[in-house]
Each structure stands twice: as structure tokens, then as C-alpha cells.
Amino acid sequence: MVDLSFLIPYVGACFVLAVVPGPTVRVIVANALSRGTGAGLAIVAGTQAGVLVMTLIVGLGMQALVAFMGAAFD
Numbered sequence: 001m002v003d004l005s006f007l008i009p010y011v012g013a014c015f016v017l018a019v020v021p022g023p024t025v026r027v028i029v030a031n032a033l034s035r036g037t038g039a040g041l042a043i044v045a046g047t048q049a050g051v052l053v054m055t056l057i058v059g060l061g062m063q064a065l066v067a068f069m070g071a072a073f074d
Helices: 006-019 023-034 036-074
Strands: none
Touching: 023 036
16 A cells, blocks of 8 residues: 555645646647637647547557567567
């Protein structure tokens, strides 16, 4: 069991990191306030497309790594 003196600061730090918005949220809010809702939604669509591309690249890279490691152990 984790000691309570370590658990309380850990949970506090996790809460602070979850509540503080990241740079993407700041860009979305700034563009939505300065240029309107359409610009904010365009930034959201662009960031989600970027996340999709990054996820696909990481997935393909992991697949290649696992395939290589499987062949190395045979």
C-alpha cells in the first residue's frame, strides 16, 4: 500500500495538471475570442487531425517494432 504522505501530494499534483489548460486550449480560446467561433472550430478540427496522424504514425511504428522484436526472438 502506498504511504499516505506520498499519496496526498501525488493526487494534488495530478489534479493541478488536469485542471490547467494546455497550449492547445489556449490557442483555441484565443482564436475563438479574436476571430470568432468558426476560427476556434477550425483550430479544433486541425488539432484533432494532427492527433489522428500522430496516433497512426505511432501505431505503425510500434507495429514495426513488435514485428522486429518477434523475429529477433525466433
